[in-house]
Amino acid sequence: MDGSxxxxxFEALIKHHRNSANHSRVRLDDSGYGNIRSVISRLLQALQNQDKLNRDLLLRQPNYAQSLVLTLQSVPDRSVQLCTANCIAELLGHANTARRAQVFVKHGATMALCQSMAQEWRESAPNEAMLMLLHQILTKLAPKDKRLPARLRQHQCLPITLSLLRHCALASPGSGRQAHVPLALLKSACLSSQRNAAAAGRSGAVQQLLKLTEQCGRRQLTLLKLALDTLICLTRLRSNAARALGNGGLGLALAQFEDWQRRDNRNRNVPIRRALLLLLKQLTAVRAGRRALMELGGAEALYQLCRGSLGNAELEPLTSAATLILRQCAPRTRLPVPTPMSPHNVNLRYQQSATAGSALPSYQADNHNSCDLVDNDDLDDDDDDDDD
Structure with a gap:
């Protein structure tokens, strides 16, 4: 289809916003949205039907992205909101979205998307496809907007994400195919915000993620890795770590790690095993977690891992993570000195060897020491003998 x-x-959309700039959003009724509903649906159809869509060229136009954001902010019609969100998703694309995401963030797309999510959730029958689409777009915009966690908290979007995650996990307990969509946004929201992590923990996110990791099979590696990474972000807070310990999270993580350690003979799933070890590291930061790990025999399993992985560069991430856990669980002992300034003598034992290589250092040391005891006159006599 022609790009014209x-x-x-887009020009019709911009013209509509210019004409309705003086009208309030509340004064408009449903009858006034017929024109913009037709324009935005045809725009979406044109974007989807074009074979080679030059997204970067379209977003270089100064008013195109801004017109879509204004549509989300000013038009409360649900069909218009859905078509506009689909247009933004088409312009973002699936790969190399960093530059295009920066354009939408610059025009305030994250604020408009959060408002649209809150508005859709307040409906009597929320559209699950619309909520999923908004979560996908916000996940793509998250790396370019540092204020996204605050915006999600401001518009009360975290309970929506958790409810959607719970619904996806219950709708397909054996598969959880769509659970990665709200889970990715939850990870982005809690990665750099302790307030969001605390709020998610109070809302039951830790218990839900533990159930999700238990339900994941061996074929859902992407979902399992994402759930473990989100749990690691949440358990950085001691309150969330205590919640995980209270729900049997340490025993579950240790059992899963031992299972993967026993079955992964070709080392194809090292990232998942490392994520389980990092989760154990977060849980053992609490005293109750260290005590539980010692009671379950986890220290012996980690020691055997470190012992069997020596010299293997492929398993170096596992060895380093297991070493950190063992250092946390080991009892702290003091140095055998009363004060830090006190000297401490260590007896060095030299073993006599019959080989010349082992006797060479002691021989050189004896010669060095004997040179200090020789008189200068004796050295002069030796020189005279050599001249004769």
Missing amino acids: KIKNY
Whole structure:
């Protein structure tokens, strides 16, 4: 399809916003949205039907991204909101979205998307497809917007994400195919915000993620890795770590690690095993976690891992993580000195060897020591003998 039609639809959208700039959002009724509903649906159809869509070229136009954001902010019609979100998703694409995401973040797309999510959730029958789409777009915009965790907290979007995650896990307990969509946004929201992590922990996110990791099979490696990474982000807080310990999280993580350690003979799932070890590291930061690990025999399993992985560069991440856990669980002992300034003598034992190589250092040391005891006159006599 010719790109001129896309240009005409964007210009019609911009013209509509210019004409309705003086109207309030509340005063408009459903009858006034017929024109913009037709324009935005045709624009979406044109974007989806074009074979080679030059997204970067379209977003270089100064008003195209801004017109879509204004549509989300000013038009509360649900069909218009859904079409606009689909247009933003089409313009973002699936790969190399960093530059295009920066354009939408610059025009305030994250705020508009959070408002649209909160508005959709307040409906009597929320559209699950719309909520999933908004979560996907926000996940793509998250690396370019440092204030996204605050915006999600401001618009009360974290309970929506947790409810959607719980619904996806219960709808398909054996598969959880769509659970990665809200889970990715939850990870982005809690990665750099302790307030969001604390709020998610109070809302039951830790218990839900533990159930999700237990339900994941061996074929859902991406979902399992994402759930473990989110748990690691949440358990950085001691309150969430205590919640995980209270729900049997340490025993579950240790059992899963031993299972993967026994079955992964070709070392194809090292990232998952490392994620389980990092989760154990977060849980053993609490005294109750260290005590539980020692009671379950986890120290012996970690020691055997470190012992069997020596010299293997492929298993170096596992060895380093297991070493950190063992250092946390080991009892602290003091140095055998009363004060840090006190000297401590160590007896060095030299073993006599019959080989010349082992006797060479002691021979050189004896010669060095004997040179200090020789008189200068004796050295002069030796020189005279050599001259004769």
